[in-house]
Amino acid sequence: MSTCTTASRDLSEPLAGTAATAPTWLLVEQPGPWGTEALTASRLDPAVGRALERAAEGTGVRVALIRRPGRHADLHAGSRHRVFVAHTRPGRSWIRTTALADPGQLLGLDFAALGAGDAGGLAGAADDAPGGLPGEWEEYTGAPLVLVCTNGKRDRCCALLGRPLAAELTTAGVEGTWEITHIGGHRFSPTLVVLPHGYAYGRVTAQDVKDTLAALRENRVATEGCRGRSAWERPGQAAELAVRELTGEDGADALTVVRTESAAPAWSVTVAHTDGRVWRVSVAQVAAAPPRPQSCGSPLGSPARMDVVGIRAVRPARDGRTVSAARR
Numbered sequence: 568m569s570t571c572t573t574a575s576r577d578l579s580e581p582l583a584g585t586a587a588t589a590p591t592w593l594l595v596e597q598p599g600p601w602g603t604e605a606l607t608a609s610r611l612d613p614a615v616g617r618a619l620e621r622a623a624e625g626t627g628v629r630v631a632l633i634r635r636p637g638r639h640a641d642l643h644a645g646s647r648h649r650v651f652v653a654h655t656r657p658g659r660s661w662i663r664t665t666a667l668a669d670p671g672q673l674l675g676l677d678f679a680a681l682g683a684g685d686a687g688g689l690a691g692a693a694d695d696a697p698g699g700l701p702g703e704w705e706e707y708t709g710a711p712l713v714l715v716c717t718n719g720k721r722d723r724c725c726a727l728l729g730r731p732l733a734a735e736l737t738t739a740g741v742e743g744t745w746e747i748t749h750i751g752g753h754r755f756s757p758t759l760v761v762l763p764h765g766y767a768y769g770r771v772t773a774q775d776v777k778d779t780l781a782a783l784r785e786n787r788v789a790t791e792g793c794r795g796r797s798a799w800e801r802p803g804q805a806a807e808l809a810v811r812e813l814t815g816e817d818g819a820d821a822l823t824v825v826r827t828e829s830a831a832p833a834w835s836v837t838v839a840h841t842d843g844r845v846w847r848v849s850v851a852q853v854a855a856a857p858p859r860p861q862s863c864g865s866p867l868g869s870p871a872r873m874d875v876v877g878i879r880a881v882r883p884a885r886d887g888r889t890v891s892a893a894r895r
Contacts, residue, residue: 571753574754582768583805583873585751585752585767586760586766587629590684591626591654592760593630593652594653594745595632596649597670605631605632609632611670618674623678626678626681626682633747637734648667649664652681655765656823657822660763660765663704664704665703677689709743711783712745714761714762716758717730718749723863730746732771747760756769758770761779766797786819788819798824802827805874806850806875807822807824809878810822813846821841822841824836825837831871832852836849844883849877852874
């Protein structure tokens with residue numbers, strides 16, 4: 568049976584520059600089944616789900632539901648919801664966690680502050696939510712969160728490929744494994760995002776995930792199957808990965824997207840290294856050909872692809888080391 572994943576893989580569709588853009592993630596545990604729009608089609612109060620979507624809009628915070636891997640019977644189970652807030656910018660990444668009986672309390676958070684990476688936003692905005700602010704936030708010191716997209720109501724590939732991967736990781740003892748409702752890019756299933764660094768991956772195997780986590784334990788980023796860092800817009804994601812490919816740099820927090828200039832279909836992206844090196848990366852948006860389904864059951868289309876068409880080094884390292892040659 569043909570799927571969107573099969574078509575994407577057969578066409579060797581590039582992964583770089585396809586991650587969701589989310590400097591900060593708000594993850595709310597919600598067991599049970601999920602619908603297509605999970606925030607309003609699950610056991611979470613749909614009014615709360617809609618309000619969270621509205622509160623996060625335009626702030627840089629992405630809200631998603633998570634659940635432990637396994638069977639998801641249609642039960643009203645669990646009186647408390649584990650909640651994570653994770654910020655993903657390099658050198659400033661963090662995770663805080665709490666447990667709540669009422670997710671409606673999250674409406675009191677300062678979403679703008681959280682989107683900017685300010686953990687003080689957990690203390691709330693000026694106008695508190697009617698239910699009061701959630702308290703007892705703790706620094707999360709456990710294993711990186713491995714969030715595997717498994718929402719089959721959104722796309723069957725996420726269920727057919729994502730759920731077995733999440734189950735295999737759990738059986739193998741990979742701590743921090745959760746299922747997540749939607750992170751975009753069904754056709755790259757199985758797909759996942761690792762927090763707090765925010766790097767997303769596609770077409771992964773359980774061994775790929777283990778290798779990725781082993782690298783992160785050494786504060787390195789694995790680039791095989793990497794879709795990009797969610798802290799950046801998609802042109803920045805592609806530019807950062809291109810600089811890594813050019814230089815061999817694998818330090819997870821070594822590179823920062825300083826700015827992105829111009830607009831679609833062409834951008835100039837400035838990428839800086841912590842050692843002082845700077846590159847200008849030219850990125851072009853190209854319509855992928857031939858047409859393919861972007862999701863199972865959807866009509867054929869031409870998804871936007873981020874192509875790096877040039878890299879130019881503009882500043883050497885502070886220690887005077889030679890900068891890599893330009894690539895075109």
